[in-house]
Amino acid sequence: MKTLKLDISKAGVEITPRMEERTREALSLLYSKQGAGNDFLGWVTLPSSIAPQELSRIEAEAKKLRECADVIICIGIGGSYLGAKAVAEAMGDSFAALRPRKEPVVVFAGQNLSEEYTYELLDAVKDHSIAAIVISKSGTTTEPAVAFRIVKAEIERRYGKAGAAERIVAITDRARGALKTLADNEGYATFVIPDDVGGRFSVLTPVGLLPLAAAGVDIEALVRGAEEMERATGEQVAFAENPAAVYATVRNALYEAGKKIEILGSYEPKLQYINEWWKQLYGESEGKDGKGLFPASVTLTADLHSMGQYIQEGERTMFETIVSVTAPKHEVRIESDAENLDGLNYLAGKRLSEVNRMAELGVQLAHVDGGVPNLRIEIPEISAHALGALLYFFEKACGISGYLLGVNPFNQPGVEAYKKNMFALLEKPGYEAETKAIRERLK
Numbered sequence: 301m302k303t304l305k306l307d308i309s310k311a312g313v314e315i316t317p318r319m320e321e322r323t324r325e326a327l328s329l330l331y332s333k334q335g336a337g338n339d340f341l342g343w344v345t346l347p348s349s350i351a352p353q354e355l356s357r358i359e360a361e362a363k364k365l366r367e368c369a370d371v372i373i374c375i376g377i378g379g380s381y382l383g384a385k386a387v388a389e390a391m392g393d394s395f396a397a398l399r400p401r402k403e404p405v406v407v408f409a410g411q412n413l414s415e416e417y418t419y420e421l422l423d424a425v426k427d428h429s430i431a432a433i434v435i436s437k438s439g440t441t442t443e444p445a446v447a448f449r450i451v452k453a454e455i456e457r458r459y460g461k462a463g464a465a466e467r468i469v470a471i472t473d474r475a476r477g478a479l480k481t482l483a484d485n486e487g488y489a490t491f492v493i494p495d496d497v498g499g500r501f502s503v504l505t506p507v508g509l510l511p512l513a514a515a516g517v518d519i520e521a522l523v524r525g526a527e528e529m530e531r532a533t534g535e536q537v538a539f540a541e542n543p544a545a546v547y548a549t550v551r552n553a554l555y556e557a558g559k560k561i562e563i564l565g566s567y568e569p570k571l572q573y574i575n576e577w578w579k580q581l582y583g584e585s586e587g588k589d590g591k592g593l594f595p596a597s598v599t600l601t602a603d604l605h606s607m608g609q610y611i612q613e614g615e616r617t618m619f620e621t622i623v624s625v626t627a628p629k630h631e632v633r634i635e636s637d638a639e640n641l642d643g644l645n646y647l648a649g650k651r652l653s654e655v656n657r658m659a660e661l662g663v664q665l666a667h668v669d670g671g672v673p674n675l676r677i678e679i680p681e682i683s684a685h686a687l688g689a690l691l692y693f694f695e696k697a698c699g700i701s702g703y704l705l706g707v708n709p710f711n712q713p714g715v716e717a718y719k720k721n722m723f724a725l726l727e728k729p730g731y732e733a734e735t736k737a738i739r740e741r742l743k
């Protein structure tokens with residue numbers, strides 16, 4: 301079975317030779333490195349270029365962390381968090397909290413500035429041994445830096461400076477940034493985020509791979525899946541056979557036809573954080589110069605009972621992309637009931653996945669009838685291999701799509717605006733004039 305299939309039969313888009321040609325040009329730019337943001341294209345060949353020694357080193361470091369800690373606190377935000385969180389959630393047990401814990405757990409921090417969250421984290425790990433992975437490409441992002449200062453202090457209190465150096469791993473730039481300086485000074489093990497891989501494209505670097513290995517995910521299978529997709533979306537692959545090229549073409553055609561929102565959805569709640577990872581990938585890559593599809597998401601069928609009404613009958617400015625999983629790993633059947641008071645005996649004997657599938661098909665047709673074009677991405681199962689392919693598929697399509705849109709998909713200048721205001725409000729040294737100006741505005 302193919303690792304991933306794309307179905308555009310309900311998208312209502314006729315792909316013309318001209319569209320195909322433009323997409324081929326956009327795809328070529330990713331390989332020729334002649335397009336905007338060309339110093340951030342390392343991710344294109346990342347899966348096939350990961351050295352086996354690098355994977356072994358990541359696995360060895362993960363093993364060390366797993367041996368010394370019950371809880372591994374993974375600190376990062378945006379692209380330094382979402383990839384690992386997405387795969388860990390997808391591969392984890394939804395009800396792990398109810399089961400006796402046999403394995404170390406990975407928890408996340410530094411993705412917010414919430415005092416409640418941080419207090420609860422510190423309180424929850426009080427009676428557990430802990431270790432930390434701190435991730436920041438720039439090494440200067442406020443949220444993870446603050447969280448790391450707090451977690452580092454806690455680790456040092458418990459294990460001393462030398463013990464902390466055994467329990468903290470930093471993943472950052474090879475040479476620049478406060479985190480690099482700090483890690484060198486403290487003697488932490490470090491992994492490098494390559495210069496030519498931006499945060500949101502970094503899931504297949506140590507940024508995603510170390511936390512996932514620490515969480516017990518088979519990272520070799522993840523990388524193999526991505527590598528397969530790298531081949532399946534290569535420059536030489538025929539357009540119709542390249543799902544990333546087709547997806548990028550269709551979503552851009554829909555955008556040009558007036559659709560402004562793309563909703564990514566899935567009928568598997570375990571994939572919810574894949575949506576969040578995808579939102580950053582596409583939002584930061586395409587939302588600029590006054591352009592870009594707004595990436596939104598739903599988890600189904602839950603959100604049919606909240607957003608379903610709007611999707612069916614609200615503004616006709618959206619289309620949907622559904623990530624569909626062919627086969628669940630486990631079986632649950634609906635039983636027959638002698639009294640049938642709930643009237644559900646017509647479902648007796650069926651697997652829940654059959655009901656879920658009928659919901660999916662029914663919703664697809666209803667939404668298409670309601671003016672919401674539908675794309676379907678089918679993966680065979682929720683496995684490390686299939687997720688690796690899915691992640692790379694979305695990355696490749698994003699690079700192509702950004703070039704089709706005419707933006708630089710590899711920068712994010714807009715993210716700086718809030719930081720300037722926050723630093724001014726917090727009276728960061730060097731921001732004195734901004735502090736004065738913002739205070740005036742808040743009077």
Ligand SMILES: O=P(O)(O)OC[C@H]1O[C@](O)(CO)[C@@H](O)[C@@H]1O
Binds near residue numbers: 440441
């Ligand atoms: O890894 P860093 O440098 O801490 O950045 C985290 C995230 O912040 C951003 O730079 C946006 O501020 C994202 O692009 C990035 O993924």
